[in-house]
Amino acid sequence: MSASRAAPDAARPTDAGAPDASWHPDTIAVRSAVPRTAYGEHSDALFLTSSFVQQDAQSAAARFAGDEDGFIYSRFSNPTVASMEQRLAALEGMECALATASGMGAITLLMLGLLRSGDHVVCSRSVFGATLKLVGEVFGKFGVETSFVSQTDLSEWKAALRPGRTRLLFAETPSNPLAEVCDIAALAALAHDCDALLVVDNCFCSPALQRPAEFGADLVMHSGTKFLDGQGRTLAGALCGARELLEQRLLPVQRSAGISLSPFNAWVVLKGLETLGVRMQAQSQRALELARWLQQQPAVARVHYPGLPEHPQHALAMKQQSGQGGAVLSFEVAAASPQQARERAFALIDATRLCSITANFGDTRTTITHPASTSHGRLSDAQRAAAGIGQGLIRIGVGLEHPADLQADLARGLSPRA
Numbered sequence: 001m002s003a004s005r006a007a008p009d010a011a012r013p014t015d016a017g018a019p020d021a022s023w024h025p026d027t028i029a030v031r032s033a034v035p036r037t038a039y040g041e042h043s044d045a046l047f048l049t050s051s052f053v054q055q056d057a058q059s060a061a062a063r064f065a066g067d068e069d070g071f072i073y074s075r076f077s078n079p080t081v082a083s084m085e086q087r088l089a090a091l092e093g094m095e096c097a098l099a100t101a102s103g104m105g106a107i108t109l110l111m112l113g114l115l116r117s118g119d120h121v122v123c124s125r126s127v128f129g130a131t132l133k134l135v136g137e138v139f140g141k142f143g144v145e146t147s148f149v150s151q152t153d154l155s156e157w158k159a160a161l162r163p164g165r166t167r168l169l170f171a172e173t174p175s176n177p178l179a180e181v182c183d184i185a186a187l188a189a190l191a192h193d194c195d196a197l198l199v200v201d202n203c204f205c206s207p208a209l210q211r212p213a214e215f216g217a218d219l220v221m222h223s224g225t226k227f228l229d230g231q232g233r234t235l236a237g238a239l240c241g242a243r244e245l246l247e248q249r250l251l252p253v254q255r256s257a258g259i260s261l262s263p264f265n266a267w268v269v270l271k272g273l274e275t276l277g278v279r280m281q282a283q284s285q286r287a288l289e290l291a292r293w294l295q296q297q298p299a300v301a302r303v304h305y306p307g308l309p310e311h312p313q314h315a316l317a318m319k320q321q322s323g324q325g326g327a328v329l330s331f332e333v334a335a336a337s338p339q340q341a342r343e344r345a346f347a348l349i350d351a352t353r354l355c356s357i358t359a360n361f362g363d364t365r366t367t368i369t370h371p372a373s374t375s376h377g378r379l380s381d382a383q384r385a386a387a388g389i390g391q392g393l394i395r396i397g398v399g400l401e402h403p404a405d406l407q408a409d410l411a412r413g414l415s416p417r418a
């Protein structure tokens with residue numbers, strides 16, 4: 001046994017963690033964390049405590065006044081949450097992150113913190129359903145006006161800008177369920193031309209595939225519920241961005257509004273981040289294989305997946321997404337009418353035994369849904385038609401099962417209809 005192993009250097013057990021500028025994402029994902037405790041635990045500690053004991057009245061006063069760093073109360077901050085924030089920010093290549101109770105909590109915090117009545121937002125029409133409702137309806141009640149525009153047509157974004165009033169551009173790429181890709185660099189340029197900020201919801205790719213800051217995005221929003229946890233266990237969210245913006249403008253609102261992440265959920269995500277890179281690679285490869293296989297099935301009319309050369313924004317997706325298509329795809333079953341399409345889609349979903357019929361994705365287990373009757377079920381027929389979501393559309397969140405088993409599972413519902 002070497003001397004250093006027999007008698008660990010007193011400085012070492014606690015010094016691991018602060019991300020080093022030279023580290024690659026693989027290293028950040030498993031090593032970046034707050035310092036170890038005096039016990040030298042190897043796995044990240046879970047601090048299930050609502051408050052922190054102060055040394056004496058004087059230092060309590062200093063911490064509350066913000067004159068001294070230190071933990072006070074878990075609505076403000078907590079070491080486990082801080083580790084998750086540090087690791088995620090480093091993976092996104094951004095200075096800072098604030099963890100929130102869910103992805104929607106992150107958008108709520110963003111808008112509460114940065115907007116006031118009379119401000120204007122430009123948002124893609126293809127963002128997550130709850131985002132459309134929150135941004136358009138809930139914040140609309142407080143006088144924040146939003147223009148919804150095409151995911152892919154830059155001229156619509158440009159025409160919607162109102163210099164002096166537009167504060168935020170909000171995009172999600174690739175979109176759900178049709179996997180349409182928007183050009184992050186072009187949107188960042190538009191935003192910056194009118195002194196607005198570009199926010200990108202990076203749930204679908206995660207920082208393992210796409211780092212929006214590299215293309216000029218000012219803020220990155222996450223639902224940790226998806227790939228960051230990666231095993232379908234917990235709700236979580238985060239905003240990543242410049243330290244000053246987050247700490248000066250958003251943290252005070254978070255402390256007051258209580259949109260904080262529980263330490264337990266932060267710990268689950270923190271451990272999930274350790275395997276994010278290998279999961280995203282493996283799940284993307286499986287998704288590409290499945291997309292190619294689906295393309296060859298006579299019962300399938302169309303496959304939507306950015307990793308396929310036929311995808312309309314394939315080249316842009318490959319540039320933005322580290323050459324990977326991601327792990328979510330959708331496809332349309334061939335049918336002569338919307339009624340027949342719905343029957344065939346339901347029959348295919350019901351014939352699966354392996355895929356889970358659930359609206360979530362980003363799990364190690366493959367999920368299958370019928371967007372027209374679930375996530376997009378509340379839209380009118382006209383709205384659904386405008387969004388391109390037909391009755392024959394099926395979305396798959398590809399997990400880690402063997403591709404042959406997934407193909408066999410889907411083939412059961414496809415083959416009789418060829």
Ligand SMILES: *Cc1c(COP(=O)(O)O)cnc(C)c1O
Pocket residue numbers: 102103104105128130131172176201203204222223224225226235236237
């Ligand atoms: C799930 C999801 C959200 C919302 O996240 P929650 O953690 O469920 O609140 C936002 N955006 C996208 C793209 C999502 O998939």
